[in-house]
Amino acid sequence: SQKIEQNSEALNIQEGKTATLTCNYTNYSPAYLQWYRQDPGRGPVFLLLIRENEKEKRKERLKVTFDTTLKQSLFHITASQPADSATYLCALDYNTDKLIFGTGTRLQVFP
C-alpha cells in the first residue's frame, strides 16, 4: 500500500530563515500533491497544489517542489515568521475520490 512520510520531529527555526519541510512517498507518483496547514484545535486549511508535471509552484512566501524521480515534495516558507508556526500536512491526490494524508510536521518559528 502507498506510504507517505513526513518528518515526525518538530522543526524549529529562527524568524527570517527559510523553513523546508519534506514529504516522501513510496510506489507510484500521484497526479497532484497538496499541502495543508493545521493550527492547534482547528481543521486543516489548503495551501498549495502541485501537479505531477510541474517542478515548482509558488504563492507569496511559499514554494513547493515536486520530484517524481525522488518521490519527494519539498515545502519552503521563506522569511519565516512566528505566525507561520503550525503543523503542515502533505496529501497525495491520485485523481480519485480520496486523499492520502501524511502525519504532518510541526513547525515552530522563534523570534
Add this chain to the structure above:
Amino acid sequence: DAGITQSPRHKVTETGTPVTLRCHQTENHRYMYWYRQDPGHGLRLIHYSYGVKDTDKGEVSDGYSVSRSKTEDFLLTLESATSSQTSVYFCAISEQTASGGENIQYFGAGTRLSVL
C-alpha cells in the same frame, strides 16, 4: 471554515452508547468526508460520500456508519462507542466533479470525542 459546521464540538460519552456526529455544509459540494485524527496516525479516512445516499468506506470504517439524506448533511454514527474511538473527528467537503480533477478539501473545525 468554508461554510462547514460540525456538531457537537465536544462530546463525552460512555462505552457502549451510540453517538452521532453531524456535518453541515452550505457550499452545495458533492463530496463529503469523515476523518479521524490521532497522534502518530495523522488524518485517516473513515467514510465518504459522493452524493445523496451514495457513500463508501475509507481505511478505518469498522464500528462506524454514515448517512447522507440531503446534500448539505453528512452524519457519522458510532454504533456502540469504544474507548479506541476516542479521537478528534473532522468533516471535509470537496467540489471535485464526478469526472475527477483536483480534490482540494475544506475542513470543519472538528469534534473532540471522548469515550470513557
